[in-house]
Amino acid sequence: MTIEFYKYQGTGNDFIIIDNRHYFIDKNDTKRIAELCDRRFGIGSDGLILLENDEISDFKMVYYNADGRESSMCGNGGRCITAFAQHLEIINKSTSFSAIDGVHEARIENGAVWLKMKDVREVNTFSSHMFLDTGSPHHVEMVKSLGEFDVKSNGAQIRYGEPYGEKGSNINFVENLSENRFGVRTYERGVEDETLSCGTGVTAVALAMHSSGQTKSNAIQLRTQGGELKVVFRPTNNGYEDIWLIGPAVLVFKGSVKW
Numbered sequence: 395m396t397i398e399f400y401k402y403q404g405t406g407n408d409f410i411i412i413d414n415r416h417y418f419i420d421k422n423d424t425k426r427i428a429e430l431c432d433r434r435f436g437i438g439s440d441g442l443i444l445l446e447n448d449e450i451s452d453f454k455m456v457y458y459n460a461d462g463r464e465s466s467m468c469g470n471g472g473r474c475i476t477a478f479a480q481h482l483e484i485i486n487k488s489t490s491f492s493a494i495d496g497v498h499e500a501r502i503e504n505g506a507v508w509l510k511m512k513d514v515r516e517v518n519t520f521s522s523h524m525f526l527d528t529g530s531p532h533h534v535e536m537v538k539s540l541g542e543f544d545v546k547s548n549g550a551q552i553r554y555g556e557p558y559g560e561k562g563s564n565i566n567f568v569e570n571l572s573e574n575r576f577g578v579r580t581y582e583r584g585v586e587d588e589t590l591s592c593g594t595g596v597t598a599v600a601l602a603m604h605s606s607g608q609t610k611s612n613a614i615q616l617r618t619q620g621g622e623l624k625v626v627f628r629p630t631n632n633g634y635e636d637i638w639l640i641g642p643a644v645l646v647f648k649g650s651v652k653w
């Protein structure tokens with residue numbers, strides 16, 4: 395079967411997106427999904443996203459990491475599928491769609507996509523790092539001179555080490571740039587490499603910086619290797635709510651491929 399795909403990127407985190415409302419893709423074909431994500435033998439991407447019909451919302455998002463396995467929520471992917479849904483004229487400027495961690499509101503405003511993230515009830519603080527789940531699990535730790543830091547080897551060591559083990563976590567390394575701006579580089583579980591940005595990751599960093607008192611602001615700028623993202627949120631006495639991940643989502647090309 396030959397299928398049409400669209401290639402999107404959100405601050406360099408890139409995805410193959412397929413309108414699966416009418417196809418009958420074998421969603422358990424881990425090998426084929428990994429082949430399509432391969433940067434030499436396939437189309438090349440950090441992940442693959444299916445857009446499907448949904449009874450309770452405008453559409454359903456199914457996310458696979460580059461290893462071909464279905465995974466937890468992808469923030470940059472959620473922004474890209476919103477732009478894709480508008481491209482397909484499924485939506486106009488706002489939507490609510492279903493993903494593995496629940497229903498997300500999103501809107502497109504002045505060329506940026508706003509994605510509402512799930513509420514975060516707890517930020518776990520340890521001596522060397524913090525850990526929280528923003529739809530995907532995230533380890534957050536401060537480093538000096540982020541630009542020269544070896545993200546891949548240090549990230550892999552933490553991701554496979556205790557307490558994360560095989561299930562793993564995404565690993566974010568952070569440097570403070572100003573009162574409300576932080577540099578972030580992320581080792582992503584399921585890509586098993588550094589990605590140019592990670593949406594649930596920068597969301598975790600923004601909340602961790604507020605929770606640890608490194609910022610008093612509730613509007614945080616995140617500088618990633620792939621570009622600038624913004625996270626705004628409302629601190630409550632039960633964690634964080636009204637959390638929005640804001641940034642660009644760009645259609646790079648479309649094509650067709652044998653499945």
Ligand SMILES: N[C@H](CCC[C@H](N)C(=O)O)C(=O)O
Pocket residue numbers: 407440459465466467468469470471530531564582583584585591592593594595
């Ligand atoms: N690799 C992540 C999922 C994708 C997260 C990232 N691409 C984002 O933008 O949030 C995980 O397995 O937890």
